[in-house]
Amino acid sequence: MTLEPNSTLAPVADPPGPQAWHDIGVVCPFDMALDHELWRWMPEGVNLVFTRTPYYDEPVGLDMAEEISDLAEIQDAVRSVMAISPAVVTYACTSGSFVHGVEGARNLSSAIVAAGAPAAITTSEGLLMALGALGVSKVAVATPYLAELTTRLSSFLEQGGKSVVSQKGLGLDRNIWKVPYAATCDLIRKADAPDAEAIFVSCTNLPTYDVIAYMERELGKPVITANQVTAWSALRLLGRDAVGPDQALLAAARE
Structure with missing residues (x-):
């Protein structure tokens, strides 16, 4: 198809942007x-650029x-994404950032900065930051692991100065991203304990966005998750707020 220029239109300014x-x-x-x-926690004007570590069988x-x-x-x-x-x-992996303890998580961030990043944080460091923002010292742990x-x-949490009052896991070693919301909600209920001030749901490969506010309303306490704290903490370093519907962590950060 050939488009003919329309000479009858008044001149207009070029589109602004990008x-x-x-x-x-x-x-x-x-x-x-x-x-x-x-991406669901990102405010307008923030772009995520992903890169992956090598495959292991x-x-x-x-x-x-x-x-x-x-x-x-x-x-x-990091060097590839620094282009x-x-x-x-951010290093978006819970187990990879807690496996060597709090010092190991800090070493990861230091290595990321050494590779050229202006600022860095890992999921597990974001978890400790989030618990601090919420004033939580006693936490229940729910994992797919x-x-x-x-x-x-x-x-890791004990090293970070938190008391773990309960823990439950699904016992999975693969296909974690396929876990349905119903199974995750049931896991959170089982992990909760009367003296838990919040529940942390681990693994950046476990879908949780739509269960957070739902379970917070049911249990009457904060429910924080791996992807939530990853997005939230990276945005904090950027000087921006995460967006999300009625999530306790996001509300506490704005107060």
């Missing part, structure tokens, strides 16, 4: 299936968590 965007680099494991979920467990947290491989991923000069880089990983997460 819009200026603030970029967040996201380093995630090779099997991350929920890029779209992280392993079930989800301690061995995989250690492999996907290899500092050299994460630094290689677009993000203001912040095998028992060995769930226990390691509880150890």
Whole structure:
């Protein structure tokens, strides 16, 4: 089809733009299936740029968590995403950032900065930041993991100065992104305890966006999740607020 110019139209200004965007680099494991979920917390004008760590033929467990947290491989991923000069880089993996404890999480952030990122944070550091923002010291833990990983997460939280009053896991070592919301809601209910001030739902590959406010209304306490704290903490470093419907963490951060 050939388009003919319309000489009868009055001259107009060229379209403005393109819009200026603030970029967040996201380093995630090779099997991350929920890029779209992280986008749901993004405000207007913030862009996510994803890169992945190398593939490992392993079930989800301690061995995989250690492999996907290899500092050299994460630094290689950071260098690839630095081509677009993000203001912040986040390592979006819970198990990979808690597997070596609080010091290990800090080492990951330091390695990301050493690879060129202006600022960096990991999911597990974001978790501790979120619990601090909510004033929570006693937390219940809900995970899709095998028992060995769930226990390691509880150890991380204890190192971070939090008391884990209850923990429950689904015992999965693969296909975590396929868990239905009904199973996740049931897991959160089972993980909750009377003295828990909040429930943390682990794993950036577990869909949780639409269950957060729902379960907070049911249980009457904050429910925070891996992707939520990943998005929220990266945006905090950027000086922006996460968006989301009636989520306690987001409301507390704005107060």
